[in-house]
Amino acid sequence: MNSTDSNDAVADFLSLRNKTILIMGVANKKSVAFAIAKVLRGAGANVIYSVRSESRKESLAKLLHGETVLVCDVEDQAQIDQLAAQLVADGITIDGLVHSIAFADYPEGIRPFHETTRRQFLQAVDISAYSLISVCNALRDRFAKDASVVTIGISTTRMASESYGFMAPIKAALESSLAFLTKSFSRFSEVRFNAVSAGLLKTSASAGIPGYVDSYLYAEKVIPRRRAITTDEVANTAAFLLSPRSSGIAAQSLVVDAAMEINYFDADIVSAVTAQDID
Known part of the structure; x- marks a missing residue:
């Protein structure tokens, strides 16, 4: 089988050809959202993008040349409503x-969790979690009856990672909302809501989080295969969840961490830590 045949086989398996998917959150070519878009386009889907500002749209002009790019700052309800109105005007139905x-403000670097300010926490909840609810509500009449919604979570919200600041509780709220959105939308549709709960990734956004790089390097040691998760692995899982092939999966968070969570007590790592304590 040549590469063309292989790509066609993947496209046929996912059954996404000619499906219309709206992707919110592309920042640059390293974004998880952009990696997902590449998989979807390879499967024959029609991809529409929504970015947070005109300046972001301009910065992505070369990367997304020829693509439909809308602007929507999810902190502004009027822009969310305008996004929905634009889709109505264009006669677009969303299959996915x-x-x-996600956004968190760390103006003074990572501080102890109990020092998180009200403004920081509420802004992060608004942008990173509530935006899913608000956008889906605005687009409820634009979704195909059996549309699939996929958000990006984290592999665990119970691990008190100091390098992630206060974002784990925010992501917990995001992932919890999946069950409630699935339930409320079931009153009038079969729209599914799921998350890809990713392990530590090498993205431009994550690189800007104080201490994240060290945690990423540690994750590579803990993961049994000794190799970190890639954005492509997350993207492939997201594409599956967006496809009709995953029609029986709803209100779930699929962990993509290459089994990191089973290996925290790896003998080599334990030995290295205890040896330091002895020294």
Whole structure:
């Protein structure tokens, strides 16, 4: 089988050809959202993008040349409503939505969790979690009856990682909302809501988090295969969840961490830590 045949086989398996997917959250070519878009386009889907500002749209002009790019700052309800109105005006029905949006403000670097300010926490909840609810509500009449919504979570919200600041509780709220959205939308549709709960990734956004790089390097040691998760692995899982092939999966968070969570007590790592303590 040549590469063309292989690509066609993948496209046929996912059954996404001619499906229309709205992707929110592309920041650059290293974004998880952009990696998902590449998989979807390879499967024959029609991809529409939504970015947070005109300046972001301009910065992505070369990367997304020839693509439909809309602007929507999810902190502004009027812009969310305008996004929905634009889709109505264009007669677009959405078969899938990718919500890859997160923001946390660390003006003084990572501080102890109990020092998180009200403004920091509420802004992060608004952008990173509530935006999923608000956008889906605005687009409820634009979704196909059996549309699939996929958001990007994290592999665990119970691990008190100091390098992630206060974002784990925010992601916990995001992932919890999946069950409630699935339930409430079931009153009038079969729209599914799921998350890809990713392990530590090498992205431009994550690189800007104080201490994240060290945690990423540690993750590579803990993961049994000794190799970190890639954005392509997350993207492939997201594409599956967006496809009709995953029609029986709803209100779930699929962990993509290459089994990191089973290996925290790896003998080599334990030995290295205890040896330091002895020294």
